[in-house]
Amino acid sequence: MSKENPDKPPIFEDGRGDPDKEGGAVESPEPLDQSLKKRTRQRTASPPRGSTPQSSPPKFVSVEELMETAKGVTNMALAHEIVVNGGFRVTPSQPPEGSLEKRVKDIVHKAFWDCLEAQLAEDPPSYDHAIKLLAEVKEALLSFLLPGHGRLRLRIEEALDVPLIQQQAENGALDMGKMATFVIDTMGALCAPCRDQEIHKLREITGIIPLFKYSGFLPQSKDMQGYILSDGDGSIRPHLMQQSVEYERKKFQEFLDKQPNAMDLTQKWLQDTAKALLNGDWEGGASSAGASAPIPSTLHPLIVHNHAYLHLLKWDHASCPFPETLLMDQRRFQEMQWELEELTAVAAVLLIVYNSAGAAISGLPGLLEQLKGTTKLLLAELHSPDFRAEEAFATVAERMWEEVRRSLAQHGFSPFSSERQAVLKGQIAAVRLPDNSIRRLIDSRVQTYLLGFLESSQRGCPTTLPGGLAPIQKELEEVAIKFSRLVNYNKLVFAPHYQRILQDVLRGEGPAPIREGDS
Incomplete structure (x- = not known):
């Protein structure tokens, strides 16, 4: 399987690298200064409890210092957007005619x-x-x-x-x-x-x-x-990339100096991932060796880190605060999460259809793409507040049956019995349920593929596509490339912080508090 793999960065290094540019325009995320201020107010109002790591006491700063910090963080967010968003463009502002x-x-x-x-x-x-x-x-x-x-x-x-x-x-x-x-x-x-x-x-x-x-x-x-800013010969992105890693790291450190507890959520994110792996409670997918591959008793920081990023694609954005070091990309991770959930549902439906009909429709030209296109269209609003899952999946089941019935008749195969027809529709309609066994199977294989894609970009070896994912291979590769680029770039920027946190966690000491001046 051919694909465009991002450049291979080590998990911890001096911060220099050149991950591939991401294609496709995406909306700008919430300004980082606003998000960090919001998180700081939340943590200041009530001290962290439970598994939240302890931190240094808050440090009082002047309004001028906060304003200067906010300006630096805003500039950092702009530089980050230009580097990771291949569709970033400057558009002129035109006042309305007659205004x-x-x-x-x-x-x-x-x-x-x-x-x-x-x-x-x-x-x-x-x-x-x-x-x-x-x-x-x-x-x-x-x-x-x-x-x-x-x-x-x-x-x-x-x-x-x-x-x-x-x-x-x-x-x-x-x-x-x-x-x-x-x-x-x-x-x-x-x-x-x-x-x-x-x-x-x-x-x-x-x-x-x-x-x-x-x-x-x-x-x-x-x-x-x-x-x-484009990706052509005149692009400034390669030059900006050379400086952006150090620039973002410096600006974040300036913010960290004024808010020493500004990495509590990042520490907890990595700590919880390590605990889940060691305790066998990991639900974000297995290792690239296969869905049933055991988690090693001795964890390497790279294993924990890759699984931690994978967990971001299962994040509960409504109730769980996002790690501070990834705030500028939170919307991107959420959009990839939505896209993966839609692809998972589509692949599950197609797997049911082809397993039910078997050789009767296998290999028929154009049928797979037609079924796939119909399913994607009907599930396009999967994450809309107005989406009615039961009604939408019932419609998908009806449309899939009509296509299967037509194909069977067109190619001289015996029609389904009413009982077999009911089973097919019922299985497709059940995909709407989060704990549906087929949906969970496809989801596990998607997670395995994404983890393997991360590991392959680090080792420079090809990724194996698990069974059942061939119908969504193209879309899945596109998501994997975007995901890998974000991960690799984030690793480069925050490598010193991640290294210290992971070393403490894997030594069993728990994450040490971020101290002023740490890098």
């Missing part, structure tokens, strides 16, 4: 261009507005450059040297046409390839004011930002 904001914006723009035109028409011309515009254009162009654009940066600095331009204007030697041509050429080099035709049209415009006014530079700045 007050739109009218004010149009008036201001018109006033600016009218003033610039009037100044350039003076004798001798006045370049005050023009020089300000060139200075803003220069800063914007420089902000779009990648770390490797040293030569282009030097060209921009030399061509748009504001003090020199000011001197040329005072001595009547400023060539605005030359300046405008340089700006348009540089825009053509930086903006997305789809803009090439527009850049060509700009070169044909005569007159400084029309050229600057209609070049669309300011709107295209968003286009440039989107292009350099």
Whole structure:
């Protein structure tokens, strides 16, 4: 089975790595600063009890310190979003047509261009507005450059040297046409390839004011930002990845210094996973060796860590606070959890259908995809508050039976007896129940596959697809790739914290409290 495996990072290292970029746009998660503040208030109101690890006493900080920390955490969340979300784009904000904001914006723009035109028409011309515009254009162009654009940066600095331009204007030697041509050429080099035709049209415009006014530079700045954040040759993501691990680790440590108890939930998450594995209470799936493979009595930190991440795909988001180190990706984990539950139900239904009909429908061209598509469509709202499970699965059962009946008749097979028909429908309808044996079997195999996928990315070996999952193989691989990328990136960022917590847990000492300055 061929697949795109993420790069292989060790579980604990110095924080440098380059996991693959995640494809597909997802919504931005709840801002980390808000989530962490909410968690801090909850823990401050009532001290941790039971299995919640003990922590250092709270440290009082000033409002200024909290504001600065919040700003840093927000920046960290933005950097994290750009790195892990391959669909992240910067989109321009346009006020509604006819709104007050739109009218004010149009008036201001018109006033600016009218003033610039009037100044350039003076004798001798006045370049005050023009020089300000060139200075803003220069800063914007420089902000779009990648770390490797040293030569282009030097060209921009030399061509748009504001003090020199000011001197040329005072001595009547400023060539605005030359300046405008340089700006348009540089825009053509930086903006997305789809803009090439527009850049060509700009070169044909005569007159400084029309050229600057209609070049669309300011709107295209968003286009440039989107292009350099894309996955193409101009992408800044590989460069950002090199620094993002250390940046996120540093910002989280700054927050940890001010809130020493800010990893209590992370400690509990890892501790509970280790306890479940050692006590044989693990319900999140077995090892990659198979559903019945025993959990070793001596656990390696990597085993605990992989199972802990797997448990996040079974998380009770409504009542259990999420580990602090994964808050920025909580929504992504929840969406993957929903997707896996839907795929599990689909695979369970198809397994029942093909086991019931047997060779009569096995191998019929196009039938599997048709049954799969129908089931996915009917279960698309599985996690909607308005979803009626009993009614939806009864409909699935009816539709599956109709397809099976039609196929049997079309290919000359004997029809099902009424008793056999009732059994088929009843088995499919029962998939709605969480403790349904077939649904649990498929779920166990999905968990086995995901765990094997994590291990294969670390060992560089292929993953075996368990039986019964072939109909959802493509979708399952896509989820596994996203899951593995998030896991690997998170390991890189928080490796020092995870290493210390897991070592303490596996020595049987329980997690030590996070101390100020720990890393």
